[in-house]
Amino acid sequence: MSLACPIERSIAACNNALLATTPVLQQFTVQLKMEFLPAPHLSLIAEQFMLRDFVTQSMPRFAIGCGAWLVTAISVTSAADGKLDFGRDIRPILADNCFRCHGPDAKQRQAGLRLDLQEDATKRQESGLIAVVPGDVAKSALIARIMTADKSERMPPADSNKVLSEAQKDLLKRWIQEGAGYAQHWSFIPPQKAPLPTVANQKWVRNEIDRFVLARLEAENLPPSASASTDRRTLIRRLSLDLTGLPPSAEEVEAFVSDVDPKAIERLADRLLKSPHFGERLALDWLDAARYADTNGFSIDGGRNMWLWRDWVIQAFNSNMPYDRFLLEQIAGDHLPNPTPSMLIATGFQRNNMVTHEGGTIPEENLTNYNVDRVKTLGEAVLGLTLACAQCHDHKYDPITQRDYYQLFAFFNSVSDIGLDGNAGKNPRPELQARTVLQSGDQPQVEADLVRLKKLLAHPDPAAVTAWASAQKQELAERGQSLALHPLEVLKVSTPNRGAGWDIESSRYVKITQASDLVAYDVSLKLPTTTTPITGIRVVFHPDDAAPGGGWGYGPSEGPARRQSKTADKKPDLKGNFVLTAFSASADAVAGDQVNLNQLLSVRRVTANSWQDAYPPENCLDPRNENGWSPAVDHEGNVHLTATFKQPIDATQTPYATVQVNFGHGRSQVAARFEMIAITGNDDGSPLPADIITLLEKDTVEKNAAARSPEEIDRLSTYFANHADSTRRVRTNIANLEERLAVLTREFPTMVMDVAAKPRDTFILHRGDYSQPTDKVEPGLPGFLPNLSESVGTNRLALARWIVMRENPLTARVAVNRAWQMLFGVGLVKTSADFGTQGEYPSHPQLLDWLAVDLMDCGWDQKALIRKIVLSATYQQSSAATPELLARDPANRLMARGPRFRLSAELIRDSALKTSGLFVPRVGGPSVNPYTPGDLWREISHYGSTPATAQAFVQDHGEKLYRRSLYTFWKRTAPPPNMTVFDAPNRETCVVARPVTTTPLQALVLLNDVQFVEAARAFAEQMLHRPGGDHERLSWGFEEATSRPPGDGELKVLTAALNRERKRYGANQQLARELLSAGESPRDERLSIVEHAAWAQVAALILNLSETVTRN
């Protein structure tokens, strides 16, 4: 092994020594490394070596995640031949230790000395000294200053916390001895195709990539690993997960294994590249980079509508939009000639930044922050530059001036966005109404399904209607049994954002004295001292003289149409009404100020003595502002709502309750005067409308259901179809399909870029502070990079053209690197967001450049790039690692083996869905809310006092539970917990490489999250539906999940587990029933409960295998 640096050699030597101590210890050491591999740990060990400074400068700076493999790694970024290379060996040392004070930033520059430019470094300073005298170490002041024993003189100075290692000092000396050559930073020079290297092992080579990789391996004297193409199973799994994010089915695996065509791999790759899931897979990484989310992010973090942009990204990848076009449209689609809606949607890329409408914030400050984020994202996602560093001063490490920074900033500062925006579920402006560009092709099927389901619903099974009717009659008969009403003492009322506006009368009535929009009242109550279980709570609303027309509330009678003008259509002569948008209650041992979200009482049933058709009482159980309960205006007297709890309250244990009544509908739809009553016994109300009650009671009187008229039967059937629990699944499916149809055929809002009528001026901001503008600047491009040859103006199109012009040295390299990172777990440049001088030198610079040029030569064809990589021998190597190889190149930077890494958060969930058969492959559309424990949103949100959406979590049903994870609604302040534990970022800022950790919380998700428990149940059903005995079924299931059949040993473990669980559940069927109750998907009731539960446990075992969540 060739190591450039003595310290690295010493690490390796230490390791070798350790390995050599005794065979036993050697074995243990391997074991140890294995144990230490989870992300942070090797870096921790590295740091225990006190090598951190060294390691971080010559090795990856992004020392997390896979970067944990520092210790034993050979230096992949140093030459095999031992010759010094300024860019690779010297600049990183100077950059990390010297540039801060002797680099591009003129304001910070000390003693007038600049070391990043040859001319400056070698000229005589005012002091008479010369820092770098080529060929003359003794005369070079730089060497004198780093070697001196005088601590006050020594560079870098002590307070910089930087220390040069002896090795680094030696390197600097050698460099000066060898003539102190300088070179421009590698990534700032346009890439060129180097001649393909010659290699000894010609046979191994499949395409150009392999020549570069093998040449390096041969220089290191490392053989490549066996090709996984001999292990077809591994290969199809790898390709399927990489290109579609989904594992192959067992059938697909077997078909590929038995495909003798030598072109089988190419055909497979081509098939996967054409899959509609390819775009979803590729979109995942871009959504991270573009910080896509469904909420505004700051403060109240209300919902926004941006999924049209996500659809655009998926479509762009699926249709293989050239990468230059991909960027051009996203950055400046609105400036293209005759822009189509698609081009405008694309500009949402730079609207994905977080936005605030926090009251009291200063618009100019917010707008500055938005543009700062846009420049940062452009830098990290597109250019691989840490532009953000130049917000406050010239970049300290890269030649980016503060002026460059604000010139880039100016490109985005012309949009007509405003400083505080995005409330009430409305998008921060500017926005566009448009149709999705996604070509999903599922419209005919959706329409057919809708016809079928509606027909199904229109003709319910008469037997089911009859059974339902009897059950309803039974409930009606039990209405009001043992009912007793206990008026409650009001201890306290509180409400969001208001300190006043209500009174408590006679300790019993809450009287609203100041009506306003959007307000929830938390009423703290003393429960009656009764040992009888309290079955529910009734809220009684009284007519009040203070309300218009002596009504129950302050809002217009007709209710609907929230958030319109408050006064325009108010008719004072009509009876004032209200809309109760949500009811929630909790019981506690002590009185509370607000409903205790941790102790919410589950409501079994809600009734009212009056309602409008569009505002039925059950709407109160949905916490959102959009719907609610409102009484019919013609009702006389009091109106009331009664909630019956699933578990009655025991007032001896919890003598206090808090009830929250939310009037979130706007237009002053607030009640005027109400009281709370505890009920014991049965509610005397019914959720059924009066005519249905009459019908059913008529039956009771006549004792003859058959006597119903056809009209009556029709009325009952219709009501049953639209309201019964047993028809809910069909109704949900219809609603989901109707929404889908709308998605495919109607226009929806999405945020876009535009140019304001009066674009804002841009100034260089002193220290980046919005309130300290200095020089005015115009949009412009950084001076240190090649510029556009022609003038194309100063709008965003000029920026976009510059980014994708051939001479731009960064764009193609960054794109290639990101593709490489996706396929190998780590990029050729490990610091994929930073190609500047503080970034890591590429492991294979010539390969990176070759591919970058090739990408441009092929018209920026992204699929061709990916195809080339996946068809290389390099990619197709086996990922099995020997202890020696692990020790020598733990991070696999030399690629002497195939890559292996844990699947990303989304892919883990998607794989479980696919394997279980629950997966719904629908592409695109609005975000969905699958299972999430509790209401994690409401706990931290501004619920109850804001029109902002996404303040309370409402789980979706039906197919929305089984969509791909990239469609999961992303609330930035409370992102889905089962994905963030697997390192999904919160999408607040641009992320181009996720760390990879291994934690117990991940185990808890895979074991206990209902999404995965349900998947195990469904997967078990799949296995049980297979022909054959236990072994055949287990083998199939194992292969479905891991893409290979189990070995004998594995089968033995699985069989033993299955039999053990059979015994367990055989002895207690109730437990089996409980396990099978997880999730909302229907179960095949023909399957034995015991068998199904036992198989569900084994299915969970398979889904929890490390191999299942790992890309081989």
Added chain:
Amino acid sequence: MHPFEELQTTLARRAFLATASHGLGAMALASLLPASSARAADSTLKPKSNNIAGLPHFAPTAKRVLCLFQSEGFSHVDLFDYKPTLTKHHGEEIPPSIKGTQRLTGMTSRQAKYPVVAPLKEGRACGQHGTWISDFLPHTQTIADDICIVKSMHTEAINHDPAITYMNTGNQQPGYASMGAWVNYGLGSENENLPAFIAMVSQGSGKNPGQPIFSRLWGNGFLPSSHQGVGLRPGANPVLYLANPPGTDRDQRRAFLDDLAQLNRQRAAELGDPETLARIAAYEMAYRMQSSVPELTDLTGESAATLEAYGPDVHRPGSYAANCLIARRLLERDVRFVQLFHRGWDQHIAIARQLPNQCRDVDQPTAALLNDLKQRGLLKDTLVLFNTEFGRTVFSQGQLGDPNMGRDHHGRCFTVWLAGGGIRGGMEYGRTDDFCYNIAENPVHLHDLHATVLHCLGIDHERFSFPFRGLDIRLTGVEKARVVKEILV
């Protein structure tokens, strides 16, 4: 010991463990798994946390941190920073020389008048040093000799999102690691059954429901996600996904995990896949957490006297009081960083009505927690931080005399207090002007506070960094921050 020798020793110890017990289950990983599993197996080697190299930089005075974060900015004017001048000038316009030209929030910047509002309640000199504390906080008054009140805190931010993000992550913009995540990253865990950084949220009775808060406040930012704070919530699932699925019991889970480990280990050996072994260990810790967490949150063993001390709210799951008691139990178990967020201090409106309620929420439990820690010998090596994101204006928001009157945000000066490991109790530090509007003496920027917290943990904040985006990022930012040595023992 030479670092390399130290590593060798560690290696040997691990190797021993790995074989002696197939000790994968006992093996450490990520932040949640400290390297102290050796304790039982190998008492000759002192267990070591999974801290990063060279940490601590020097002898710490605190092992753990308890951060009682009072979200939304409590009124330093009313609670701690007593100025008789305000009573004297009550109702008068704040002098322009005091108000200056600093920016105000959009909520008061257009007010026609800025009348001074006297403290809402009397206070008294407390403890041996006569520290003034408001009568809103009678229990806090009794611990005056244990706490160090810093009255000269300041921040540039004037609105909640940037200010609270700043105080908790050292930066006003998102994307940075929280203080707890930094400490977790630096020092690791001392407990092998619980996460190293735990966060809890409670609603306040002052303002309902208070300003929103965000997971970024206990997030990992650019650090690996294993360093993020783990939320602890009341109820059956204190940690999300902790409970086994229905129809699955603990014995069954044990057998399941044994099968899983066997299958995983076999495959790992075939492939030489170290990651799998780490995953086996993670499953084992998950299994242990399933018993350690419920044991932790079960308060039935607490004495009546203890429960009484924390006040009646301790019986309401999820309340600040209940969280305080759980915090003590966490600290007893050597959880490194425990942070409570109590919402509801945003008294823009009806401060006279809201503030007493809000103070009642926290006063008794906070004092009880401090005493409890003291009695159990935990206070001496636990750093307690009672902080917030900014203070409130001495002038009124809204009309004086209106029941809806409140106080706006004020970042120019505010108050926090510290106690415990390494902090001098019974002292006050920093001084504001006669209107507690500007700092008159010894300013303490929030970065200085962060530097001081790290210092107590034995960490030199200037040498504690993480390479990200081309920079060595520090909790204390790029400007010079200062350890407030004057408040240290």
